[in-house]
Amino acid sequence: MPSATLPSVLAGLDPVPLDEIFALNRAFATDPASQKVSLGVGVYRTDDGKPWPLPVVEKAEKQLLDEGSLFRHEYSAIEGDVAFVEQARNLMFGFDRKTESPKEKEAKKRIASVQTVAGTGANHLGALFLKTHMKPKNVWLSNPSWANHLTIWEVAGVSYKTYPYYNAATRSLDFDGMMSALENEGQEGDIVLLHACAHNPTGLDPTKEQWKAIAELCERKKLFPFFDSAYQGFATGSVEDDAWAVRYFFENKPSMEMCVAQSFSKNFGLYGQRVGAFHYVLNVESTGLQEAVFSNLCNLIRGEFSMGPVGGSTIVKKVLTDDNLTSEWHDNLKTMSSRIISMRKALYDELTRLGTPGTWEHIVQQNGMFSYTGLTPGQVQSLKEKYHVYMLKSGRISISGLSKKNVTYVAQAIDDTVRNVS
Incomplete structure (x- = not known):
C-alpha cells in the first residue's frame, strides 16, 4: 500500500506581502492603457523615459573589453x-x-x-x-x-x-x-x-x-x-x-x-x-x-x-x-541631478499655474530622486485608477519618472484628484 502523504514541514508558513515598489512596477507593466506614468521605482530615466547607461560607464566598459584581462572572471x-x-x-x-x-x-x-x-x-x-x-x-x-x-x-x-x-x-x-x-x-x-x-x-x-x-x-x-x-x-x-x-x-x-x-x-x-x-x-x-x-x-x-x-x-x-574618466563621471552626475531638479521645478510650476489647492513649495525644497507629495492613499489610488499614474501609497514619487512629455498630464491629474478626492 502507498504510504500516507505527510503534510509539508512548511504547512504553517504564512505568505508575506509583496514588496510594494516591485508590485507597483509589475502592475504598471501590465496596464494596457496607452497613457500611463510610472512614478514608483527609484531608477534614473531620461526625458524619453528610457534607461541611461552613463556615457563614462560605457567608455570604461569598452576600455576594459579592449584590455581583455585574463583575470576578469576570476x-x-x-x-x-x-x-x-x-x-x-x-x-x-x-x-x-x-x-x-x-x-x-x-x-x-x-x-x-x-x-x-x-x-x-x-x-x-x-x-x-x-x-x-x-x-x-x-x-x-x-x-x-x-x-x-x-x-x-x-x-x-x-x-x-x-x-x-x-x-x-x-x-x-x-x-x-x-x-x-x-x-x-x-x-x-x-x-x-x-x-x-x-x-x-x-x-x-x-x-x-x-x-x-x-x-x-x-x-x-x-x-x-x-x-x-x-x-x-x-x-x-x-x-x-x-x-x-x-x-x-x-x-x-x-x-x-x-x-x-x-x-x-x-x-x-x-x-x-x-x-x-x-x-x-x-x-x-x-x-x-x-x-x-x-x-x-x-x-x-x-x-x-x-x-x-x-x-x-x-x-x-x-x-x-583615471583622471579623465573621473572628470567625465562628475559631468554625468551633473546631467542626472540637473534633470531631477528641473523636473521638480516643472511640476511645481504647473501645479502653481493650475492653482492646485494646498501648498507645493516642498517639491522644490526637497532633494534627490524622491518627493513626498503629501497626497493621501485615497488620492494615490484614484490617480492610479483614473489616470494610470502610479506612485506609492504614501504619496512618494520618483521625480525621475517625470518628463517634459508627461509633467503637464501628471500635474493636471494631481490637480483634479486633489479637488475631488479627499
Missing part, C-alpha cells in the same frame, strides 16, 4: 577587489587618491572597509556585524524610512524604534521631533540609522547646522550612527556636498564610532551590477582593532556570499583611477 579576495574598496573609501571620506598626507594615513587606520552586494548588502552586513558583536538593544529608523531598512534589521534580529522625521502638516523635516525622541528615549549603545543625503522617501535632509546638532547628541548620548549613503553625487551633482554629513562626523567626532553603507547603484547607474561597500569607523583610541573588525567582516562575508561581484566594481575602479 575570484576576488573575500573583502572584494582591494583597489575598488580603497577607491570607495577615498570617495566616501574625502581622501586624496594620489597623495597620502601623514594625517590621512593615520585617519585611514580608523576605517575597516569591505566590498558588498550593493547598498542593500552593505546595510545587511552592517546590521549582522553589529548584532553579532555590539549586541544593540534597538536601532532607530526615521519615520518614514526606506522600507527595506525595516526588513534588514528584522532579519538581523534587532528590535527597532522610530524617530519622527516628516511633519505632514508642514510637509517639512520634523527636526525638533527627531531630536526630542532621541534625546529622551535613546539609550547608550542604540543605533541611529541616518540617510547621508537625499532622504528616501521624503527628499528632506537636515541642514549643516542640524547635522552638527545630531552629531553632538549622538556623541553625548553614546548613540551609534549608521549612515546609509545611496546617492553620493546623484543628489546635488557634488560628491563633496553629498558626503558632508559623513565627513563631518568622521573628522569632528573622532571619539565616536560609526559605520557607513555605500551604494554605487544610483551614481553610476549600475543598478543590476550590485556594487557597494561597507565601512566601519573606529574611534581614535581603537585603531589597533582595525584588523579584528576587518577579519570578522570577512568571516561574515565568507559565510554568506564569499565575495562581491567583480563586474560592476571593476567599472567603478576604472573610472575612479
Whole structure:
C-alpha cells in the first residue's frame, strides 16, 4: 500500500506581502492603457523615459573589453577587489587618491572597509556585524524610512524604534521631533540609522547646522550612527556636498564610532551590477582593532556570499583611477541631478499655474530622486485608477519618472484628484 502523504514541514508558513515598489512596477507593466506614468521605482530615466547607461560607464566598459584581462572572471579576495574598496573609501571620506598626507594615513587606520552586494548588502552586513558583536538593544529608523531598512534589521534580529522625521502638516523635516525622541528615549549603545543625503522617501535632509546638532547628541548620548549613503553625487551633482554629513562626523567626532553603507547603484547607474561597500569607523583610541573588525567582516562575508561581484566594481575602479574618466563621471552626475531638479521645478510650476489647492513649495525644497507629495492613499489610488499614474501609497514619487512629455498630464491629474478626492 502507498504510504500516507505527510503534510509539508512548511504547512504553517504564512505568505508575506509583496514588496510594494516591485508590485507597483509589475502592475504598471501590465496596464494596457496607452497613457500611463510610472512614478514608483527609484531608477534614473531620461526625458524619453528610457534607461541611461552613463556615457563614462560605457567608455570604461569598452576600455576594459579592449584590455581583455585574463583575470576578469576570476575570484576576488573575500573583502572584494582591494583597489575598488580603497577607491570607495577615498570617495566616501574625502581622501586624496594620489597623495597620502601623514594625517590621512593615520585617519585611514580608523576605517575597516569591505566590498558588498550593493547598498542593500552593505546595510545587511552592517546590521549582522553589529548584532553579532555590539549586541544593540534597538536601532532607530526615521519615520518614514526606506522600507527595506525595516526588513534588514528584522532579519538581523534587532528590535527597532522610530524617530519622527516628516511633519505632514508642514510637509517639512520634523527636526525638533527627531531630536526630542532621541534625546529622551535613546539609550547608550542604540543605533541611529541616518540617510547621508537625499532622504528616501521624503527628499528632506537636515541642514549643516542640524547635522552638527545630531552629531553632538549622538556623541553625548553614546548613540551609534549608521549612515546609509545611496546617492553620493546623484543628489546635488557634488560628491563633496553629498558626503558632508559623513565627513563631518568622521573628522569632528573622532571619539565616536560609526559605520557607513555605500551604494554605487544610483551614481553610476549600475543598478543590476550590485556594487557597494561597507565601512566601519573606529574611534581614535581603537585603531589597533582595525584588523579584528576587518577579519570578522570577512568571516561574515565568507559565510554568506564569499565575495562581491567583480563586474560592476571593476567599472567603478576604472573610472575612479583615471583622471579623465573621473572628470567625465562628475559631468554625468551633473546631467542626472540637473534633470531631477528641473523636473521638480516643472511640476511645481504647473501645479502653481493650475492653482492646485494646498501648498507645493516642498517639491522644490526637497532633494534627490524622491518627493513626498503629501497626497493621501485615497488620492494615490484614484490617480492610479483614473489616470494610470502610479506612485506609492504614501504619496512618494520618483521625480525621475517625470518628463517634459508627461509633467503637464501628471500635474493636471494631481490637480483634479486633489479637488475631488479627499
